[in-house]
Amino acid sequence: MPRVVSVAVVIWIGSVAFTAVPGQFPAKAQDGQEIFRYDTFGDEQLWTDVLRMHEAVQKVSPAVALSVGLNVDSDALPPALVAALQRGDVNLDDPAVTAQLLRLDAVVGLVGHVDGRGRVRRLGITCALCHSTVDHSVTTGIGRRLDGWPNRDLNVGAILGLSPALDATLKQEFSEWGPGMYDPRHHAFNGRSIIPLNSPSLPVLIPPAYGLQGVEFETYTGDGPISYWNAYVGISQMGGEGNFSDPRIGLTIRQRPDRITRKLPALLAYQLSLDAPAPPAGSFNPAAAARGDDVFHGQGGCATCHQPPTYTDVASGPDPSVPVLHDPAAIGADPSYAARSATKQFRTTPLRGVWHRAPYFHDGRAATLLEVVTHYDAHFGLNLSGPQMADLVEFLKSL
Numbered sequence: 001m002p003r004v005v006s007v008a009v010v011i012w013i014g015s016v017a018f019t020a021v022p023g024q025f026p027a028k029a030q031d032g033q034e035i036f037r038y039d040t041f042g043d044e045q046l047w048t049d050v051l052r053m054h055e056a057v058q059k060v061s062p063a064v065a066l067s068v069g070l071n072v073d074s075d076a077l078p079p080a081l082v083a084a085l086q087r088g089d090v091n092l093d094d095p096a097v098t099a100q101l102l103r104l105d106a107v108v109g110l111v112g113h114v115d116g117r118g119r120v121r122r123l124g125i126t127c128a129l130c131h132s133t134v135d136h137s138v139t140t141g142i143g144r145r146l147d148g149w150p151n152r153d154l155n156v157g158a159i160l161g162l163s164p165a166l167d168a169t170l171k172q173e174f175s176e177w178g179p180g181m182y183d184p185r186h187h188a189f190n191g192r193s194i195i196p197l198n199s200p201s202l203p204v205l206i207p208p209a210y211g212l213q214g215v216e217f218e219t220y221t222g223d224g225p226i227s228y229w230n231a232y233v234g235i236s237q238m239g240g241e242g243n244f245s246d247p248r249i250g251l252t253i254r255q256r257p258d259r260i261t262r263k264l265p266a267l268l269a270y271q272l273s274l275d276a277p278a279p280p281a282g283s284f285n286p287a288a289a290a291r292g293d294d295v296f297h298g299q300g301g302c303a304t305c306h307q308p309p310t311y312t313d314v315a316s317g318p319d320p321s322v323p324v325l326h327d328p329a330a331i332g333a334d335p336s337y338a339a340r341s342a343t344k345q346f347r348t349t350p351l352r353g354v355w356h357r358a359p360y361f362h363d364g365r366a367a368t369l370l371e372v373v374t375h376y377d378a379h380f381g382l383n384l385s386g387p388q389m390a391d392l393v394e395f396l397k398s399l
Contacts, residue, residue: 032270035263036147037132040111040124042259046189046239047123054123056162057112062092062101066141069154069179071134074143076106085138108132108145125238127230127267130154130182131209148210148274150357152180157203177203181364185340188236191255202337204362211276211352216315220349220362221341222323223248226271227264234260248342276353276399283355284397292395295388301380302392311351311399323347332379337362355397369393 047053062072074082084090091097099120102112109129113122133151137143141153157174160166166174177183181203187194204220212218212226219229223246234240235253242260245252296302305313305326317324325345328335338344346362360366366375373389373396376382384392 041240222347292391
């Protein structure tokens with residue numbers, strides 16, 4: 001492992017302190033792609049040994065799996081199977097087909113070990129479960145991968161509700177999350193058991209994993225750089241085998257072997273290679289967007305915090321290793337989730353690719369970009385006119 005520079009608040013992952021300086025790791029993005037898509041980091045210890053999800057999946061049909069937001073990678077399927085799916089000749093109500101898809105490594109974000117009799121013996125998840133979707137080019141939920149795109153159809157709470165190991169109280173709490181939502185501050189897995197962190201649950205939107213180049217402190221609350229959050233999620237949430245310690249939140253997990261730390265540089269390289277998607281042709285009014293650009297940089301004052309080209313100010317301070325953050329009250333945000341984080345504050349959200357990420361804010365309380373603009377107009381007393389706000393929305397749709 002190459003030497004890296006420590007952050008202002010030192011976060012140790014294994015024996016390494018990580019920062020968010022792009023390009024510091026001599027890792028290849030293609031190695032990171034393999035990790036992102038297929039590496040479970042040994043989290044079968046949670047999903048199989050504790051949650052017994054392999055038993056649940058054995059009974060789940062593709063139709064049910066698709067209904068809770070799981071996706072199928074069409075590139076992993078034989079051409080004849082793709083053609084049969086397009087004709088509607090595959091029985092998507094047959095759980096045996098689910099096992100076949102797992103055997104093909106075609107279910108995005110799931111890695112299943114299927115025996116010769118079609119029984120799912122082991123099951124784990126990967127980063128792609130939450131941070132990839134598909135283009136639906138074959139049928140709904142089946143198509144080519146879109147890595148880095150947040151899966152806003154994924155109903156993690158409903159999936160966890162299928163576990164035969166969780167009690168009714170937890171299942172009820174998870175069922176209230178809804179599609180595209182997850183609470184990374186609710187619980188943690190220490191390699192042996194699920195431990196409580198905070199209650200009640202306060203789920204947040206699954207964020208994108210694209211457009212992170214130059215952003216540096218990538219989480220809603222700016223707790224640390226990408227590799228900090230990858231370690232936190234990979235170990236405490238996915239259940240992978242590794243070491244994580246952050247005294248700011250009182251969480252330390254030590255496991256041997258460590259299957260995560262040495263892979264973080266390559267995973268970082270791949271994530272930094274994922275560009276935000278460009279808006280579709282015809283999806284915004286160019287003339288209105290040009291006027292909205294003037295509002296954004298002028299009367300709206302948006303560029304004060306959403307600074308181009310990343311459209312965030314999180315790395316704009318005098319010390320790039322210390323994030324620029326904002327108190328919830330200063331931006332009119334609910335402080336409840338931030339209070340459970342390491343920083344107690346919020347980072348300015350990067351805006352590249354915001355055109356397709358509805359709903360908005362960390363908790364999804366704004367259904368449209370116009371609701372976002374209206375919130376800030378009222379909170380900061382901007383006194384924007386209706387046409388100005390409409391133009392500003394068109395500009396945001398163009399990013």
